[in-house]
Amino acid sequence: MKFFTDREICYADILPPSEVRARIEVAVLNFLKILTCADPAISDLLLINRKSSNRRVSRGLLTDDDTWIFLSRSFCKRTLMRANAAKAFIRVWKVMEMCFKILLQEKRVTQRELFYKLLCVSPDCFSSQLQVNRTIQDVVSLLRCSRFSLGIMASSRGIVAGRLLEPDKEMVDCSECGSSGYAISGDLNLLDRLVMKTDARYIIIVEKHAIFQRLAEDRVFNHIPVILITARGYPDIATRFLLHRMSRTFPELPIMALVDWNPAGLAILCTFKFGSIGMGLEAYRYACNVKWLGLRGDDLQLIPEESLVSLKPRDLQIAKSLMSSETLQEKHREELALMVQSGKRAEIEALYFHGYDYLGKYIAKKIVQANYI
Amino acid sequence: MGCCKPCLTGTILKHPWTASVTIEDELQLCRISAVLKSLSPSILQISISDTGIGSCLEEFQDLNCSSIIAVEFWVGLNLGIVTDCTSLRVVVLYLQNLIFFVCKGIYCSFNYELKLSASNILFLKFLYYSVEQVNIAIELVTEREDIPGSRCENVFLANRSNPGPLSTSNVECLKSGLEDYVLKHGNSLTQKCNTCFATSERLKVGSGIACSTENHKSSGLVLEVVVIISELESKCPCYRECSFKTEVLYFKDFTPCSIPHPTLNVLSTIDWQSYGLTLENVVDQGVCVLEWGDSPSHSQIDMVLHCYHKQYPMHKTQLEQHLIKKAVTAALNNLKETHPGILRSAHALKICSHAPDLARSIAGLILSSNDPDFQGECFSLLGLHSREIGANVVEDCIQEKIVSVIEMNDRKSRQRNVVAPSLFEDDCDQDSNYQDKEYEEGEDEFSYLD
Amino acid sequence: MGCCKPCLTGTILKHPWTASVTIEDELQLCRISAVLKSLSPSILQISISDTGIGSCLEEFQDLNCSSIIAVEFWVGLNLGIVTDCTSLRVVVLYLQNLIFFVCKGIYCSFNYELKLSASNILFLKFLYYSVEQVNIAIELVTEREDIPGSRCENVFLANRSNPGPLSTSNVECLKSGLEDYVLKHGNSLTQKCNTCFATSERLKVGSGIACSTENHKSSGLVLEVVVIISELESKCPCYRECSFKTEVLYFKDFTPCSIPHPTLNVLSTIDWQSYGLTLENVVDQGVCVLEWGDSPSHSQIDMVLHCYHKQYPMHKTQLEQHLIKKAVTAALNNLKETHPGILRSAHALKICSHAPDLARSIAGLILSSNDPDFQGECFSLLGLHSREIGANVVEDCIQEKIVSVIEMNDRKSRQRNVVAPSLFEDDCDQDSNYQDKEYEEGEDEFSYLD
Amino acid sequence: FLVPVQRIERKSILVIIADFTTSLVKELSEGRSPSISIHKFRNYCTDPYSNCLCSSDLPKGQQVLTLTRQCHAYRIDVLLRVLVIVQKLLQENRHGSKRDIYYMHPSVFSEQTVVDRAISDICILLQCSRHNLNVVDIGFTLKLSLVSVGKGLVMGWLQFLEAGRKFDCISSPTTAYTIPVHVEEVKDIVSVAKYILIVEKESVFQRLANDKFCNANRCIIITGRGYPDIPTRRFLRLLVETLSLPVYCLVDCDPYGFDILTTYRFGSMQMAYDAKILRVPEVQWLGAFPSDFEKYDLPQQCLLPLTAEDKRRTETLLLRCYLQKEVPEWRLELELMLQKGVKFEIEAFSVHTLSFLSEQYIPSKIQEVELPGNKIKS
Numbered sequence A: 001m002k003f004f005t006d007r008e009i010c011y012a013d014i015l016p017p018s019e020v021r022a023r024i025e026v027a028v029l030n031f032l033k034i035l036t037c038a039d040p041a042i043s044d045l046l047l048i049n050r051k052s053s054n055r056r057v058s059r060g061l062l063t064d065d066d067t068w069i070f071l072s073r074s075f076c077k078r079t080l081m082r083a084n085a086a087k088a089f090i091r092v093w094k095v096m097e098m099c100f101k102i103l104l105q106e107k108r109v110t111q112r113e114l115f116y117k118l119l120c121v122s123p124d125c126f127s128s129q130l131q132v133n134r135t136i137q138d139v140v141s142l143l144r145c146s147r148f149s150l151g152i153m154a155s156s157r158g159i160v161a162g163r164l165l166e167p168d169k170e171m172v173d174c175s176e177c178g179s180s181g182y183a184i185s186g187d188l189n190l191l192d193r194l195v196m197k198t199d200a201r202y203i204i205i206v207e208k209h210a211i212f213q214r215l216a217e218d219r220v221f222n223h224i225p226v227i228l229i230t231a232r233g234y235p236d237i238a239t240r241f242l243l244h245r246m247s248r249t250f251p252e253l254p255i256m257a258l259v260d261w262n263p264a265g266l267a268i269l270c271t272f273k274f275g276s277i278g279m280g281l282e283a284y285r286y287a288c289n290v291k292w293l294g295l296r297g298d299d300l301q302l303i304p305e306e307s308l309v310s311l312k313p314r315d316l317q318i319a320k321s322l323m324s325s326e327t328l329q330e331k332h333r334e335e336l337a338l339m340v341q342s343g344k345r346a347e348i349e350a351l352y353f354h355g356y357d358y359l360g361k362y363i364a365k366k367i368v369q370a371n372y373i
Numbered sequence B, C: 001m002g003c004c005k006p007c008l009t010g011t012i013l014k015h016p017w018t019a020s021v022t023i024e025d026e027l028q029l030c031r032i033s034a035v036l037k038s039l040s041p042s043i044l045q046i047s048i049s050d051t052g053i054g055s056c057l058e059e060f061q062d063l064n065c066s067s068i069i070a071v072e073f074w075v076g077l078n079l080g081i082v083t084d085c086t087s088l089r090v091v092v093l094y095l096q097n098l099i100f101f102v103c104k105g106i107y108c109s110f111n112y113e114l115k116l117s118a119s120n121i122l123f124l125k126f127l128y129y130s131v132e133q134v135n136i137a138i139e140l141v142t143e144r145e146d147i148p149g150s151r152c153e154n155v156f157l158a159n160r161s162n163p164g165p166l167s168t169s170n171v172e173c174l175k176s177g178l179e180d181y182v183l184k185h186g187n188s189l190t191q192k193c194n195t196c197f198a199t200s201e202r203l204k205v206g207s208g209i210a211c212s213t214e215n216h217k218s219s220g221l222v223l224e225v226v227v228i229i230s231e232l233e234s235k236c237p238c239y240r241e242c243s244f245k246t247e248v249l250y251f252k253d254f255t256p257c258s259i260p261h262p263t264l265n266v267l268s269t270i271d272w273q274s275y276g277l278t279l280e281n282v283v284d285q286g287v288c289v290l291e292w293g294d295s296p297s298h299s300q301i302d303m304v305l306h307c308y309h310k311q312y313p314m315h316k317t318q319l320e321q322h323l324i325k326k327a328v329t330a331a332l333n334n335l336k337e338t339h340p341g342i343l344r345s346a347h348a349l350k351i352c353s354h355a356p357d358l359a360r361s362i363a364g365l366i367l368s369s370n371d372p373d374f375q376g377e378c379f380s381l382l383g384l385h386s387r388e389i390g391a392n393v394v395e396d397c398i399q400e401k402i403v404s405v406i407e408m409n410d411r412k413s414r415q416r417n418v419v420a421p422s423l424f425e426d427d428c429d430q431d432s433n434y435q436d437k438e439y440e441e442g443e444d445e446f447s448y449l450d
Numbered sequence D: 001f002l003v004p005v006q007r008i009e010r011k012s013i014l015v016i017i018a019d020f021t022t023s024l025v026k027e028l029s030e031g032r033s034p035s036i037s038i039h040k041f042r043n044y045c046t047d048p049y050s051n052c053l054c055s056s057d058l059p060k061g062q063q064v065l066t067l068t069r070q071c072h073a074y075r076i077d078v079l080l081r082v083l084v085i086v087q088k089l090l091q092e093n094r095h096g097s098k099r100d101i102y103y104m105h106p107s108v109f110s111e112q113t114v115v116d117r118a119i120s121d122i123c124i125l126l127q128c129s130r131h132n133l134n135v136v137d138i139g140f141t142l143k144l145s146l147v148s149v150g151k152g153l154v155m156g157w158l159q160f161l162e163a164g165r166k167f168d169c170i171s172s173p174t175t176a177y178t179i180p181v182h183v184e185e186v187k188d189i190v191s192v193a194k195y196i197l198i199v200e201k202e203s204v205f206q207r208l209a210n211d212k213f214c215n216a217n218r219c220i221i222i223t224g225r226g227y228p229d230i231p232t233r234r235f236l237r238l239l240v241e242t243l244s245l246p247v248y249c250l251v252d253c254d255p256y257g258f259d260i261l262t263t264y265r266f267g268s269m270q271m272a273y274d275a276k277i278l279r280v281p282e283v284q285w286l287g288a289f290p291s292d293f294e295k296y297d298l299p300q301q302c303l304l305p306l307t308a309e310d311k312r313r314t315e316t317l318l319l320r321c322y323l324q325k326e327v328p329e330w331r332l333e334l335e336l337m338l339q340k341g342v343k344f345e346i347e348a349f350s351v352h353t354l355s356f357l358s359e360q361y362i363p364s365k366i367q368e369v370e371l372p373g374n375k376i377k378s
């Protein structure tokens, strides 16, 4: 086992616009200095390598609970001097320029708008949205600030419900909303400023919106002191950010995940837990110690045979990728092996076999028995 | 002249020069050596011997020898011609005919002059007219038989406007020969165009030589390449026809001949890209023609290759191909270094194409900033002093600097791999895992979630 | 008996019966006719004549005739045997040998009894053992020569347990013959299995006859088909082997023979699907074997086809194929109608597969309702009177009703010959862009590890 | 069909379900195959010049499901399974999503659309709307856009209550609120807006939020994030009915955008049986028109050629009878798009300046529409 020091961690700061602009100005000055010095050159852009090969794992000292993944200080570079990489180099400057101007206007743009603007400014370099998205990640890696700080709007798919109070906002009470729950804003600054209170004793992550709605409609938080949170699938930054903030604000609350019993379900759990390299430099910061509540192999007895569906090729692909992940905990690995071995998958909804109100009982039973891994 | 039969003339003269001409026709090699001896200040004895193959004694019998003072025939078909200086012109004609004869199938015509200077230095001036597509190279071996080590070998492709002095190296002769050829030929392969250019001012000439190393003792193979880039008037009607094509002249042992197939192949393996050239096709239509994908910046390129052995007999090796590549590359590099701005590599060209974009971005960043200190610092770095500078000025200035760095690197990169400094120096472990992996398009296959 | 040579016996007896046995070996047809005449109440004259092909007079000369009262030979190989009633057994043996002989390569053995009843009705009882794969069919033609029009023809495949009386129709004989065969053979094609079944109780027999219509005057072709479905013990080791295969016996003019190729093809064109059978393969391995895609509900199917002409000589027609299809279908239909629940069509089976689900849903709607009036009404409609009925009872009752409705429809549909419904038919006239592509699971769009 | 469907009570639906079940049992016990007749609905046909009755809400024929056909047997099976679930939901007064129902018997239903169809069948059979069955649809995602979308969003000069929860959009008109799922619970709608603006997608919605469009313009902005789900359309309908405001719709200039526009105005084909409560005939097409491209001087790079699929889609769109009968002007614009063979997205307006959309395009468009006598795009 290898321990890594914080020194190796690369992270993206959430910065005010002025600070981001200052970093960009430094970049311009450095560029000009090197261009105009005695031995002139066009400076390369050193970016944090976002490949999985640069993924490192930080393990808790005593348990696996504090494990998270991050990008180490390994670099790749964008250079003008390689003809087939030159466009990528130009793209970084173009996006930086665009973000600089947007920040000056104190506006925010969507990635799509950014794409259109860049398409018109520099059609040779930008031909797809994907290129824009990647370049934004490059800029994030270069300036070491979050995407949000660059003035790029992101919506969140996250919703929260349950015993979470927001005393500032004339006591917004998440348990008071209907089954809709409260949408999590994509504005990280806003989330950062959020003042939260709770009398909950657990936080439950729900993979699916439908299950979330069922629990909210059944008002499980009236019977079980929980905060419910869902990202409707794989979590976005904002949802992870809020969850992380909650875990810091209420460190005594265990976080548990209710996901499908399939590789994707586990992958979602792991993304909440460790982050994903796809989130670039922002991956590691919001790691939380998430426990696996259900569904798990020992819940299969509760599920009728007909609700078990065969694993699809896509499932096996995810399983394979998870299996090769060093972050996967032993118990999780065993579960995954069981899935692959049985060739079956089960959805949380399969528990409805016992009636729609069974889900609440199921969660209560699991929590009481401390049956989570 | 180890390969030739020793001169059998008993008399040892004051200035005994020998010249050998090697010509290879389709069938076999025939080397003719001319031994020049001044019997007296006004009498020159020229004895010509061949290797004995390809001609017979009888062929020389019915020469019109009216003006020739003495013609001696030696065993093994050695032909000696003795003439006085005043009637050298006659000798020339004879020699012309003789060589024409020896060349057999290959058509060539040339004027031939011998002068004995006051200071007893022999000048051989070949005026040649390559009326069609035949050129000739002459190897002149001069040797004072009484002074050991005085032997001096020279090969040149002579031309009219630039008479190669005896002291010029072979490659210089080749150069001036090609220059002459280009000027004569104009830019048209089939007909001369007078409007295109008239002077050699606009010719950019580069040459390269590659020799077999000493390891290849048996070979002594030399490869000389001359490349000429001539600017074309883009208005000229023959512009399109020529600028996309390059005729490659080829000499083997001083003799024009068609390019052998392996050589042709070697030409297509040369990294033309790094000279900004896109080779589309190599066509062998009697002459070898390189067809370019795009016009190399409004100019025509001409090229001559000369492959010869310093020593006889030649030894068949695969070396030639290797040397061609080396020599051509050397010629192109020579051209590029002596004439900055041309033959920019495809790579540099590509990168240069990004310069305006990059310059615009950086200028945009500078000009759109609301921080005057930052702007001021930038202007001073760029050497722009007035604050009233327009966007274009800043942009142009940055672009110019970027382009000059790219060009410099392009020239340098052939020598060493330039490592550019990075924008932000990273304070820590550059040592550990500095992965200089190239940017692959498929690199980060993640999709951002929002 | 138009086809046989007329009996040459001059004496006209009181009860002149003629019986003919037709056997076709691999080579040619040979019809043997036995004419039985009671010379006196205790003396029976049996004269056997053949068509004259396939045997010669001498072959019968050395028969052991010790117990035979009289043996007459007629021209054209007619063998007459006269015996008294007490020694009929000997005659039987002779006949057995004789027929064995005539059959040549085909091995068969049978017991043969003739009884003259009190009422002067002749019973011919053939006890046959088809030890291997050979069966025999006997055509008995009885005719009182003194009474014109009294001729009566019967064909039967006799077996031991079900002796076909003279009055039984050919197809009945074929039935009892196949029954006997199935019981003997067990469910194994190669060896008898005693554990499978012993009684004919469990055999489900269906038969079908197809005759050429009067339009085909020249033919008079009759096709009789018997199909027997025998339930198998699924525990029996030979279960798997047999239940997926059906041996098809084939008789041509009362003679077992291999199925001609066209007939084989016809078998594969029968709409087995509508009897819930999936024909996978028709294999001609000496005997014809139909291989089923899935076991037809734990049972084995046996089938015999008999094709014969009522009149001799036969006329070659394409009709047979047509009749086979008709007759097989008739036999299957007969089986299906006389034994409800079997040979349900694939279509009905598919629909039936929904019956438990439908029943469960309907029962669910009833039982989970909180409206007692509604529940009461439903129970009474279903004929269930106690309120304390469990879910299973309601479900089973509904399921039973659904299945019977489906079966009824299945039988009906064959009569009305409904066009098979297309599974893919969609009555909804949705226009092309059913764009509401909901529920693409979001998770699939993301990759976890990259 | 003259029953005002929205008014149907939970109990009466249960009674209808009981009656339906009884009729099934009766038919079975009489030895007849149960036959379930389901009306067919459509809100348009593809013959623009026919004398169709598509604009009426009457059923257009019917389909009889019996046990003689396997596909029908399966459909009945699915229908009954879903009906059992619906009966349970209604008796317990819970809500279930279409997805929930699917997961009750995933192996039988095989795909979500099977359940969707059964739900539609039941609605038609019981003559009610989906929400009467306590069935909601969530998890609506559209693969076509890069951004996966959820339910509808609303912002602007609006305030309402949903199940006791106050949606006070007015107090911060640039904050997005998710549109409630249970629209029937929405009460006390208050607004001082002048119009309602529907935008096709969230990114445009975000743009307008970022530009604080609602601060400068008194309006309500709604997005269904792509094809609108039922709550979004019902909510819009409710707003329009309650507030009687003009409704403008801003979609991409492409066949998808246009189809989304028609979904708001005419309803979708799948929900044709419920079109009367879902369509919003007041919707006016604000843009983007094919002609806007030149008019607003957009750069060529923003123009994309119509793909073969786009063209095919546009051609089938053009056949819809309502385009001929009700909005011939829309048809002309659509024809123009096909003729030009190009499309573009609303985001293209951000090319000049980010606020072009909110400061120039939308105001000028609304002015154009509001000009008296200039209702051409309505």
Ligand SMILES: [Mg+2]
Pocket: A207, A260, A262, A264, A265, C443
């Ligand atoms: Mg899942």
Ligand SMILES: [Mg+2]
Pocket: D200, D252, D254, D256, D257
């Ligand atoms: Mg769109």
